[in-house]
Amino acid sequence: MADGTTLMVSVGSYLPERVMTNHDLAEMVDTSDEWIRQRTGIAQRHIVAEGQKTSDLARHAAERALEHCGLTGSDIDLIIVATSTPDDTFPSTATKVQHQIGATTAIAFDVQAVCAGFVYALDVADAMLSAGRGRRALVIGAESFSKILNWEDRSTCVLFGDGAGAVLLERCEAVDDFGILASRLHADGAHRDILYVDGGPSSSGTVGHVRMEGNKVFRHAVEKLSSVMDEVLAAADMTVDQVDWLVPHQANIRIIEGMQKKMGLSDERVVKTVHHHANTSAASIPLALAAAVGDGRVRNGQILAFEAIGGGLVWGAALVRYGRPNGQ
Numbered sequence: 185m186a187d188g189t190t191l192m193v194s195v196g197s198y199l200p201e202r203v204m205t206n207h208d209l210a211e212m213v214d215t216s217d218e219w220i221r222q223r224t225g226i227a228q229r230h231i232v233a234e235g236q237k238t239s240d241l242a243r244h245a246a247e248r249a250l251e252h253c254g255l256t257g258s259d260i261d262l263i264i265v266a267t268s269t270p271d272d273t274f275p276s277t278a279t280k281v282q283h284q285i286g287a288t289t290a291i292a293f294d295v296q297a298v299c300a301g302f303v304y305a306l307d308v309a310d311a312m313l314s315a316g317r318g319r320r321a322l323v324i325g326a327e328s329f330s331k332i333l334n335w336e337d338r339s340t341c342v343l344f345g346d347g348a349g350a351v352l353l354e355r356c357e358a359v360d361d362f363g364i365l366a367s368r369l370h371a372d373g374a375h376r377d378i379l380y381v382d383g384g385p386s387s388s389g390t391v392g393h394v395r396m397e398g399n400k401v402f403r404h405a406v407e408k409l410s411s412v413m414d415e416v417l418a419a420a421d422m423t424v425d426q427v428d429w430l431v432p433h434q435a436n437i438r439i440i441e442g443m444q445k446k447m448g449l450s451d452e453r454v455v456k457t458v459h460h461h462a463n464t465s466a467a468s469i470p471l472a473l474a475a476a477v478g479d480g481r482v483r484n485g486q487i488l489a490f491e492a493i494g495g496g497l498v499w500g501a502a503l504v505r506y507g508r509p510n511g512q
């Protein structure tokens with residue numbers, strides 16, 4: 185493996201214009217603003233417009249990440265889109281983005297790890313850059329979950345939203361204690377049945393809808409997330425005290441606060457966007473990061489902890505010192 189460091193130098197995000205509130209949902213299914221807020225923390229979610237595709241969301245997020253560091257598509261060698269809601273069964277959403285942003289020499293493919301898609305794609309990109317497969321990568325989480333919801337099933341349709349976030353990674357000479365410091369991933373297919381989509385090309389030949397036994401997923405969440413967080417901290421030889429921000433997957437405020445409590449973090453050290461974005465699956469971490477970088481909470485050189493769990497089950501965590509060593 186080539187000696188070097190993978191920096192996370194910028195972030196961009198995009199949310200579709202249309203906002204759907206809990207009150208809007210209460211007119212569609214037997215639910216209430218009070219139930220949704222109390223059980224999930226969600227107040228609203230963004231929903232794609234007619235004809236707007238996952239690749240459109242991904243493209244906007246990618247362009248913003250590029251703009252923030254003065255680069256263009258031609259500077260990119262690798263594009264990974266983490267998504268479970270691709271435009272089409274094939275070709276990949278990443279190849280569409282590659283074409284749209286003019287990244288003509290970039291390798292492009294999708295990663296499918298549902299809500300853990302961003303931490304999975306980040307690890308894959310880091311491994312490829314460190315193996316010499318290019319200098320700069322865009323890792324994009326993009327989802328149009330509204331397209332795979334059963335809008336008559338109140339136990340799932342209130343939970344998800346659409347959006348995209350992208351980070352730009354840059355491989356440079358070895359710099360101690362900067363960039364991606366550690367990353368750990370896990371999978372356990374024995375729990376497939378508690379969170380899945382009841383359709384697919386080789387099963388039903390349809391797209392299908394999300395099905396979830398939420399309370400079962402919930403029971404796995406904090407336990408698995410805190411255990412993988414311990415693993416990455418140990419791998420980076422760090423303690424929780426050194427983490428400036430937990431930027432968690434945004435599925436449910438109770439899971440986020442469960443992790444916050446386990447890690448002993450104050451409110452000032454946890455980024456929470458679930459209220460406004462709902463669960464955007466693979467997009468939720470980069471969307472949360474973009475919000476916190478955008479409003480100045482996350483600053484260059486700070487240590488970020490990412491964690492996520494999703495259907496599979498799959499889960500993972502990563503520790504990153506954000507930005508560039510010289511602050512430029």
Ligand code: UT7
Pocket residue numbers: 214215216219220223224299338339340342343397398399400401402405435436439463465493494495
């Ligand atoms: O990102 C991927 C990973 N996914 C997750 O992390 C999701 C994890 N799970 C959760 O976030 C929670 O389990 C949910 C928010 C999905 C559900 O919360 P819960 O506290 O586990 O509720 P529950 O599923 O046990 O349901 C409690 C009650 C049930 O009624 P009864 O049987 O007690 O009469 C449900 O029918 O709430 C009812 N219910 C609703 N009521 C109003 C379920 N959905 C709704 C709803 N509005 N939308």
